[in-house]
Amino acid sequence: MALAAALLAGCAGATSGSDNGELKVSTTTAIIADLVRQVGGDRVDVTSIVPQHGDPHSYEPSPGDAATVSRADLVLSNGLLLEEPGITKMVHSNAREDAPKVEISEKLEEYGGTVIKLEEDLGLDVLWLGWAVEGDLGGAGAQMRITATDLEGPGDLHVYLTDTLGNPQSYVDSTDGFDEDDSFELPAEAHTHVNWAFTEPGTYRLTVEGSGAGSGTLTFSVGGAASKGGGAVLDDGGAVLDGGHADVAFDAEHHQVSVRSDDPATGKRTYHSADDVTLNVPDRAKEEVPEEGAYGFMGAPGADLWVLPQAVIGKHVHGDLDPHAWEDVANAEAYVRRIEAELIAADPAGKAAYEKNASAYLKTLGALDQEVADTLATIPEENRRLITTHDAFGYLAKAYGMEVAGFVVPVPNQEPSAAEVEELGSTIREKNVPAVFLEPNLAARADVLRRVAEDEDVRVCTIYGDSFDDKVHDYVAMMRHNATELAKCLEGRAS
Numbered sequence: 001m002a003l004a005a006a007l008l009a010g011c012a013g014a015t016s017g018s019d020n021g022e023l024k025v026s027t028t029t030a031i032i033a034d035l036v037r038q039v040g041g042d043r044v045d046v047t048s049i050v051p052q053h054g055d056p057h058s059y060e061p062s063p064g065d066a067a068t069v070s071r072a073d074l075v076l077s078n079g080l081l082l083e084e085p086g087i088t089k090m091v092h093s094n095a096r097e098d099a100p101k102v103e104i105s106e107k108l109e110e111y112g113g114t115v116i117k118l119e120e121d122l123g124l125d126v127l128w129l130g131w132a133v134e135g136d137l138g139g140a141g142a143q144m145r146i147t148a149t150d151l152e153g154p155g156d157l158h159v160y161l162t163d164t165l166g167n168p169q170s171y172v173d174s175t176d177g178f179d180e181d182d183s184f185e186l187p188a189e190a191h192t193h194v195n196w197a198f199t200e201p202g203t204y205r206l207t208v209e210g211s212g213a214g215s216g217t218l219t220f221s222v223g224g225a226a227s228k229g230g231g232a233v234l235d236d237g238g239a240v241l242d243g244g245h246a247d248v249a250f251d252a253e254h255h256q257v258s259v260r261s262d263d264p265a266t267g268k269r270t271y272h273s274a275d276d277v278t279l280n281v282p283d284r285a286k287e288e289v290p291e292e293g294a295y296g297f298m299g300a301p302g303a304d305l306w307v308l309p310q311a312v313i314g315k316h317v318h319g320d321l322d323p324h325a326w327e328d329v330a331n332a333e334a335y336v337r338r339i340e341a342e343l344i345a346a347d348p349a350g351k352a353a354y355e356k357n358a359s360a361y362l363k364t365l366g367a368l369d370q371e372v373a374d375t376l377a378t379i380p381e382e383n384r385r386l387i388t389t390h391d392a393f394g395y396l397a398k399a400y401g402m403e404v405a406g407f408v409v410p411v412p413n414q415e416p417s418a419a420e421v422e423e424l425g426s427t428i429r430e431k432n433v434p435a436v437f438l439e440p441n442l443a444a445r446a447d448v449l450r451r452v453a454e455d456e457d458v459r460v461c462t463i464y465g466d467s468f469d470d471k472v473h474d475y476v477a478m479m480r481h482n483a484t485e486l487a488k489c490l491e492g493r494a495s
Contacts, residue, residue: 079103
């Protein structure tokens with residue numbers, strides 16, 4: 001970020017707009033950039049921070065991105081924590097003070113759109129444990145620094161993130177004690193997934209602190225046999241969490257650390273004092289250090305590890321609401337209305353052109369919405385079930401009468417267990433789905449999905465979620481492809 005700041009200083013004398021008078025608009029994704037072009041026409045010069053093949057959940061901005069943002073008259077992002085936090089931080093660090101920075105989906109309802117909760121239930125047979133930050137951190141782009149300060153236990157603890165290419169990034173490593181490297185940052189109202197790996201069985205006590213939120217000590221029971229289910233009670237009256245989804249939560253408002261757990265059946269969230277809960281890492285979580293050299297920091301290849309897995313790979317930082325709102329075309333119309341309003345505010349002289357372009361494009365989207373609905377309606381009702389490589393299709397399912405039956409995001413460099421493969425096969429058989437779907441930018445890590453689909457004799461088809469590619473590079477083409485592919489592969493009639 002120091003280099004980005006230097007670039008900003010070098011561009012401090014830049015004037016508003018491009019050389020030919022166009023409004024310079026920087027967007028975070030290629031999808032938003034396409035919508036801006038449709039409304040802005042030849043009055044705007046649009047760039048996207050995340051390239052069309054990229055993943056907004058994990059893309060790390062470059063110095064060139066920072067320089068581009070520093071020259072923008074208007075910066076548009078999706079919001080709802082779709083973007084990797086480094087993108088948001090870069091935007092607020094490098095954009096001009098007088099350049100509006102707008103998160104489109106944050107006020108989507110005001111423009112006729114809807115937002116839904118993000119459903120997370122991967123059906124893991126062990127606890128799915130992440131980190132979370134709650135409360136106001138005092139400004140856009142602000143982040144809380146989370147630090148491990150002490151560990152008591154029979155072995156070492158490694159908390160690491162697996163990126164989209166399968167490479168591990170260490171967050172906490174107790175091997176040589178703790179220092180400033182055993183820390184990381186999270187934005188407000190966000191949570192993220194990581195791997196927790198312990199080298200020996202036994203009881204561990206990890207002390208963590210969040211800047212502005214105080215500290216707490218977490219207890220892990222590793223290699224034990226506590227009763228499965230988040231409601232089990234220990235002899236001392238404390239709770240043991242042994243499955244489902246949970247987060248180590250840092251509350252900036254109340255200055256406390258707790259463990260929050262979610263009941264997938266009821267949606268109820270429960271908060272446990274960090275000192276009054278045990279996090280169980282049972283023998284069924286036992287694995288081995290991978291052969292790849294990048295994992296050597298955890299020990300010799302083949303050595304025992306007890307692991308609570310990250311499950312969703314990449315820097316997947318998000319909040320409680322699903323950010324993939326554009327998968328419902330009616331929401332894309334709300335994006336367009338918001339973009340129209342922001343372009344007019346930034347360039348009042350272009351009001352008539354923006355209104356004309358937006359009106360024409362909204363008619364296109366209205367027809368597209370009906371086309372998608374009509375095409376998906378041809379799918380037999382019993383086949384309207386989605387199994388994908390990414391949980392980005394909740395809006396599509398809700399808007400067009402589909403069901404998200406599951407999504408499969410394999411952990412790289414770790415062969416799935418026979419039980420996990422069988423569970424996926426069972427889901428495909430029980431739901432009787434004729435096809436599974438993968439996104440082009442995630443295709444390289446979909447081997448498990450392909451293998452199980454082959455075993456179950458179902459098709460593997462393509463669907464677009466967060467990004468375009470060389471074949472599909474605009475929003476209308478993306479949604480038309482998705483509808484046609486779904487209908488074709490789920491035995492409907494592609495119109």
